[in-house]
Amino acid sequence: MARQVQEALRPGQSVELLQELHILTREGGLNQDSRRKLKQVYHLFGFIEKILLQLESAGHANITLADHGAGKSYLGFIIYDLFFRQREAGTIYGIETRQELVEKSRELAQRLGFERMRFLPLTVQESAQSDELPAQIDVVTALHACDTATDDAIAFGLQKQARHMVLVPCCQAETAGFLRKHKALNLSRTPLAELWRHPLHTREMGSQLTNVLRCLYLESQGYSVTVTELVGWEHSLKNELILAEYTGQKKRSAAHRMHEIVQQFGLQELLAARYPLVAGSAPAPEMA
Template sequence: MSQSLTDALADIRALLLSPQLTRAVAAGRQRGRTPSVARAQLRPVTLRAGTHLQIVTTDGTRPLTRNVAPGPPAEAAVDELLAEPFGNWHVETTDSTVQLRVTKKGAAQLHRSTADRAATAPAGHDRAKQYLLDPDDPLFTAIGASAAKRRQVDAFLRALAATLPDPLPTGPLRVVDLGCGNAYLTFAAYRYLVDAGAEPVVTGVDVRTDQRRRNTALAAELGYADQVTFVAGTIEQAVVDPPPDLVLALHACDTATDDALARAVAWQARWVLAAPCCHHDIAAQLRRQPAPHPYGPLVSAGILRERFADVLTDTLRATLLRAAGYRVDVVEFIDSQHTPRNLLLRARRGGVPDSPAHQRAYAELVDQWNVTPRLQTLLAAGTTSGDTRPPATAVS
């Protein structure tokens, strides 16, 4: 309902200072005005000194966290945020969810609904059972993780847990994340493996030097610098020594996924997790030639051809990995409402009884569609620069 902004902010203030508060987020901007911070998130936290109000603000690059004592300090901090010209407030309590939107005319649109009690369970109640990595872990504060990002992290960690053996191997577990980007999943994998009792030694690889510097600084801030390091380089050329046991390649674009899989095979990595992204290579090859009979209608429309190219590309990747001696599962690792790029190739080396059959199936597919996947070319070429293990048998 519409009401004056002053009255609506007074309602929001009461909720932010209420013992029933579970979470609140302020974002956006009012017409013609810009807040001093891009986003603010508030929630209660339990410290040794008692319950405090944690406020995390970000300017769009790095988060700033402070824990404010109850009473006048919390009231002053809340009043300071309410004075900012945010365009939206989202406040969750144990019994309701309130959303405030400021209209172009400066009025307030306030919407209140009954809270989802499963989502607002008290801290420490069932959270350890719901998440593999505690949502209160300092990592999430450092990376400014939203609830959606925490869900994505948890889905990835569940896929990782399903891939690795139980119990985990003793001794150093060497992990490389190829195309790590901002490395939040790199750090999450390290934290999970430590909690699971492993001894991870993690290397993140990204072509951008600025990402290496940023991620290295964040590793030092989190206290991980001794075990989590970063190098700048391309996936196919970066030097990683000794070779890893576990290879991650999450949303490496187009043939960068093939580069990562080829290095994993050349390293004879024991486990591989790859989330492909942007399948342009095979799609371009399909556009250049007629489809085999009777599959013309399958690729007659552009959107159908693109989707079929996605399926064909990852089918060929999985078949090549099986021919190279890996057991491969192709799974959806997070719901498509979070990202359409939600396919995961989960591979474990060994236990593949019929490699010739996989090679024949692969040969028939590429012959019928007259395509040459980049992964095939890379495996046929053998070891990539920087590899120290002999290459596995490749399909040519």
């Protein structure tokens, strides 16, 4: 292997895996495009590695990680190769509804000797109830989970009492649909509706509101939330990274804010559909 390739890779990293993921060429080369991809991979892994090291230092040797909406399990394979493979314990579960992708991932894991990777052809509802998964999951990830798939991952994480969630939302459309549905009524009711009167603004506002509500929902269920940019992962605006860590301190004020927001934007149907643990009567805000 060329010296520049060896210098670019982490020690012991699987060249075969990087070739399968098209980060390295079939000849093991590293062109300008693949160098950019490798840098992006390391950037994303950096966020997750900190969480895994934190869990390890706290005595959680047998770490469990569930990658929801795994697709080709790109993320899971990278995490396993760079972290789990060097350790004797810990398991990654790739959860994906498409059976053909699950089979391909199983074949690749077997070929690479990644023995503690499991791939399950399950929906979010099935995965929450499946006896093939442990009762509790340490880390839940969802990379570019389209539209409501991110909400599904959050619901799974809550059911599995996840200690951490790492979410990169993508292509939110559901909230924009509700905004369009009630646009005429809201335009007559509040000048704030001008913020989403035009179709492009409706889409952008829907995406923004979706992630704001998700963060508040997580806070209402006992998570500390950080929102940052996943810089360099792709050349698009779908670059938001939500990091949630369970603290056990449920914020009533977050649930109260959610009710206020859905009232202001006419999103009561969304609250009932996606955030059942705070739906119903609005909770009183916390005392100062």
